[in-house]
Amino acid sequence: MSSVHCHKCRQVGRRDFLQVGFLGPLAVSWSALSRVQASSSPSAGSFGRAKRCILVFLNGGPSQVDLWDMKPDAPAEVRGELNSIATNVPGIRLCELLPLTARCVDKLKIVRSVTHDASVHTTAVYTMLTGTYHPTPNIDQTRVRPEDHPHLGAIVSLDRGGATTVPPFVSLPTLFQAPPVEGIWPGQTAGFLGSRFDPLVVQGDKQSARFSLPSFELPDEVSQDRLATRRALLAAFNSSLACSPVNRPISIRDDLNEQAFQLVGPSRLAQAANLAREPQRIHERYGKHLFGQGLLLARRLAEVGVPLVTVYWIDPTPAGDGGGEYDSHGRIYWHMRERLVPPTDRALSALIEDLSDRGLLDDTLLVVMGEFGRTPRLNPQAGRDHWPHAQSILLAGAGISGGATYGATDRLAAHPIECPVTPPDLGQTILHLLGVRADLELHDRLGRPIPASRGTVLHDLIG
Numbered sequence: 001m002s003s004v005h006c007h008k009c010r011q012v013g014r015r016d017f018l019q020v021g022f023l024g025p026l027a028v029s030w031s032a033l034s035r036v037q038a039s040s041s042p043s044a045g046s047f048g049r050a051k052r053c054i055l056v057f058l059n060g061g062p063s064q065v066d067l068w069d070m071k072p073d074a075p076a077e078v079r080g081e082l083n084s085i086a087t088n089v090p091g092i093r094l095c096e097l098l099p100l101t102a103r104c105v106d107k108l109k110i111v112r113s114v115t116h117d118a119s120v121h122t123t124a125v126y127t128m129l130t131g132t133y134h135p136t137p138n139i140d141q142t143r144v145r146p147e148d149h150p151h152l153g154a155i156v157s158l159d160r161g162g163a164t165t166v167p168p169f170v171s172l173p174t175l176f177q178a179p180p181v182e183g184i185w186p187g188q189t190a191g192f193l194g195s196r197f198d199p200l201v202v203q204g205d206k207q208s209a210r211f212s213l214p215s216f217e218l219p220d221e222v223s224q225d226r227l228a229t230r231r232a233l234l235a236a237f238n239s240s241l242a243c244s245p246v247n248r249p250i251s252i253r254d255d256l257n258e259q260a261f262q263l264v265g266p267s268r269l270a271q272a273a274n275l276a277r278e279p280q281r282i283h284e285r286y287g288k289h290l291f292g293q294g295l296l297l298a299r300r301l302a303e304v305g306v307p308l309v310t311v312y313w314i315d316p317t318p319a320g321d322g323g324g325e326y327d328s329h330g331r332i333y334w335h336m337r338e339r340l341v342p343p344t345d346r347a348l349s350a351l352i353e354d355l356s357d358r359g360l361l362d363d364t365l366l367v368v369m370g371e372f373g374r375t376p377r378l379n380p381q382a383g384r385d386h387w388p389h390a391q392s393i394l395l396a397g398a399g400i401s402g403g404a405t406y407g408a409t410d411r412l413a414a415h416p417i418e419c420p421v422t423p424p425d426l427g428q429t430i431l432h433l434l435g436v437r438a439d440l441e442l443h444d445r446l447g448r449p450i451p452a453s454r455g456t457v458l459h460d461l462i463g
Contacts, residue, residue, distance in 0.1 A: 105402070286351070
């Protein structure tokens, strides 16, 4: 039987009183006891534990009941065709198509109780990436709006001060967009924070599985030394205007200039994006497809200090019928076997092992999610449709206890019955681990204060 960590509270015991010390019968306050209790809780010291985050987004909605929350005793139309296999943690079993990831479960926390109400792709993507409910959760063809809440990466970028020696927020291999929506889907950008905090998009080519940075070519007459001099002069000029009443637009231009300087000539970012520096065996371990090489690039970006990298799933092979990406409305088991799960298993297990072997997992948060789960029962096309009411996600690193599950669903994997996790609470927990304080206020384009997150930190999920 798998372990389910869902401790809602912790009672104050004799040891807590002894830790307070002999203060007299009236000197022991509840606040003191609370501080003692917090210092001895599993999540003590978790604030800011993650120096960086890799967010892997499996577009389309992976099936919880076929991958991470299998129900072998359910009716055939629920349990489907796939069997479960043992993992390296007794009592936790995964889909037979995940043999490599099964060896890494001791480093993973499988969260089986994520739930929301957005039943269409665009609003569900927005809900999961921003940690904020979309105002029209079930209206299709939802487009980007000026008042959109920012992606979690944009919030981290704002909190850490915008431009740094590396971009604070990177997305790859593209921003997701697909018919019938024109342009990119909402939730992937900085929203009302403005383009200053949008992600730097590192474009990937699906055929070659190679990536290219947006770059600027220096004119022949401008050497690297001359560029450095111009950079220093610009910084001095902007510093002299710091007290100007128009300092905010100056500051924005300064941040944009700094981001541009990072892309001109040699830089830590350019070196990290050069995957040719990796041994051939590492390329093969991740898989020579866009998703695999994207996770390899994410690891390299994390190593040079990029605070948040989002990697979107892009099909290594054409989807065929039944839906693209993980959106398998028909022939779900053909899609899972032939194009979806094996490359995911290879790349994801490689990333987990790589982060662990390099000592990065202690202070790197890994999040694997989609926009929703799939219907518990198979449809007449042998597929599964959208189901936001129950989704399984993976967490690892940054002090999160591995080798465990969190939450549980009913016998059909349809609804949470233990420890439901909402997107706002999940978003607030991710921000907490990244050192973003719970009371952070953002300001929209009209200057109105808006909470960065309306959720609550799930300390039980961390511990």
